[in-house]
Amino acid sequence: MRLQLLWALADPCNGQVLMVLNMDNNCSTTSFDVELCAEKLKSLGVQVAVDQWRSLLQDAVLKPEVRRYMFYNSRAFQIAMAMIFYMSLWTNIYSTVQLCSFGRYWEASVLVTIAAVAVTVVVILIIGRHQRKINVNTDVRLAAVNEIFIKHSLILGITDVLDGLHNVLQLWFVHFSPERCLQALSARLTPKFSYFQSKLRHSLDQLCVVMETAVQPDPVKVEQDSSEESPLLSTEVNLKKDSMTCNELLCLIPEGPPEVMAQQLLVIFSGCYVRLLVSGLLPRATVVGHMERGKVPCLCQFIETNVLATGHRWFTGG
Template sequence: MAHSNDRENILPTQSSLMLFEAVEEVDVIHWINDSDKLGHLSCSNSNNDPELNSASETPELYNGCTLLVLTSCGSWWSPGFNLESCEEGLARFGIQIPPDEYKLPIRASLMSPEVRRYMYFSSGGFMMLFAPVFYLSSWCCLFSTLHLYLSHYLKNFFWAFCFLVSAATVLLTTGLLLVLRGHNRKINLNTDVRLIWANENLTKHNILIGTLDTTKYCASVLHLCFIYFNLWECERRLASLLEARRHSETELQSFLRQRLGHLCVVVETSQVSPPNGEAAMSEEAPLLPGNGNGALDDGNQHHDVKTLMSLVPDGTPEEMAYQLLLTYSGLYVKLFVTNQLPWTKASIHTEQPHSPCLCQYIETSVLNLSSCKS
C-alpha cells in the first residue's frame, strides 16, 4: 500500500526513536531470490544466481517475496548491519528508495548500545550459555536443600536420589526454555515495536522489515529481513472487520484496550523549567530558551520527562487498521521468514498457501476475531 508523502504520521513513537544514537556498522549481505525456499535464510552468494546476473530481467515481486537479508554478529559490541548495501540490493528488484527513509530509522531503532545489549542477552546464542549454567545451579540447589532435610533416609538410596534430582532439574530447565521460546513468538516491545518508524516509511514502497535471531556454530547471528508486501488489500480488509465489530465507538475502544492494553512505550521529552519555579509571562517568554545571544540561560533547568504512551489504535477504522498493520509488521516479518506463523487453510494476500497474510494474522492471533489452527 503506497501512501502519499504528505500523509501525516499516525504513530508518535518516532519522537522517542530520534533520540537514540547510531553506531558504525560493518557486515555481510545475503541475497535471497528463491521462491521455493521462502521462510528459510539462504547463505548463498548472489553472484551464483543467474537470475540476478541477468540485467535484462527484473525478478517478479509478490507479497512475501524476500528481497534481501542483512546479517550481523549477535554480540552487542560488534558492528551493526551494513545498510550501505541496501540501495544496491533493492535496485536489483527495480526498487528505488531514498536512503534517508530507512537508514536513520533503522539506526535509531536497532543500533543504539542499549538495544544491541538487549538483543544479545535475549538471543539464542546466549540462551545456549544460560541453559547449562541454570541446570547446574538448579541441580546444586535441589540436591543441597533436599539432602539437608532427607539425609537420614537417603543412605541406601543415594544414587536413586541423584537420578531423581537430575530428572527434576532437566524438566525444570526444559520448561524454562520452552517458555522463552514461546515468548519469542509474541511481539517484542524492544525490537519489533521499535521498527514502526522504519516500516511506516517503507510501506510507501511496499516493503516491510523485521529482525530475527539464529544460532550458527554455537554463536548468535542477527538478521534484518526485507520482504515485499503491499498492504493496501490488508488495510482495506482489516478496516472492514473493525467497522463490522464497531457497534459503538466506545465498545470498540474497550475491546482494543482489552486486547492491546499491554502495548506501551516510554517516550522521552526534554523540557525547560524557569528558575525558582516561576512561570514567565507569555508576552515576555522567548520562543526558544536562551538569553538572546544564542546561549542558554543558566537559570533555566533542563530535565527529561518520561511518559508512558499506549499503542492502542484510535480514530476511524481505516486509521486503526493502518496503526495495527504497522505495529505488528516487524513481528509478522520475523514469523513469516522463520515459518512460525499459525497455520491457515488458505492465505488471502500472500503466495504461500498456508501462511496467513498480515491482516489474517492480526484478525486471528491478535484480535481473535476468528479461529486459526496453530
C-alpha cells in the same frame, strides 16, 4: 557483514524473502552495509532513497543499548543461561536431598536429575512462548523503517542466529503487498455496534509504550523558593536540582479513521510478523488469507487474532 539475495523473479509472492543482511553482533564496530543494501534494492526494482531510511535503521537496531539488549535476548545467551540454571538447580536440589535419609541412594541422583531437567525445560518453553509475542524493544523500533518500505511492498524484520561462537543479527526484507490487508483491517475497524467498538478500543488501548519525559519546574516558582529557602544558592543550581522525569503511557494506535488505524497496525506489527514468519513460528492458517502460497496467516489475520481478538479462528496449533 554478509548479504544474501534470495529472489530473482519478476513477480514475487506475499511473504517471499527477497534479501537478508547479516551482521556480527559480537563486534560493536560492525554494522549493516547500507550502501550495498540500497544497490541491491535498486536491482530488485525498489527505488527508495538511502537518506530516507539510513538514520531510522541505525536508530532502530544499531544503537549500543539496543544491540546489547538483542545479545542478552539472543539464542546463544539463552542457551548459556539455561545451562547455568540447570546446574544451579541440580546442585541446590541435590544438596537439599542429601539432608534426608533417602538422599544417600543412587535413585535420589536420578530423581534430582529428572526434576532439574523438567524445570529447565518448562523455563525454556516459557521463554520460547514469550518470544512469539511482539517485542517492543526490537519489533516496534522497526515501525518507522517499515512505514517507508511498506509503500514499496516490503516489510522488514530482525532475528538472531548462532554461528559458532558468534551471535549474528539478520535483517530480513520480505515482499508483502499491503492493499488487501489494509482493506480487510479497515473493514474490521469500522464502527458497527457500540459493544464491539468498546471491546475493540479496549484491545487497542493495550498497545502502549512507556515514554520517559522531563518535567521542567516553573522558573518563577523555583526563583521564589530559591530566594526564600536557600538564598545563597543560585537559581541555575536549583533548576538542575529540581529537574525530574516522569513516565507517560503513549498509545501506539490513537483514535482516528479506520484506514489510518489499520495502516498503523500494519506498520507496527510488520516487524514481529516477519520475525515469526522467517523463524517458522507462525501457526498454520485454517482460512486462506492474502498469502499466495503456503498455509501461514497473512499480516491482517495475524493482527486480528493476536491483537484485535475478534474471535475468528484463523489459526490451528500454537
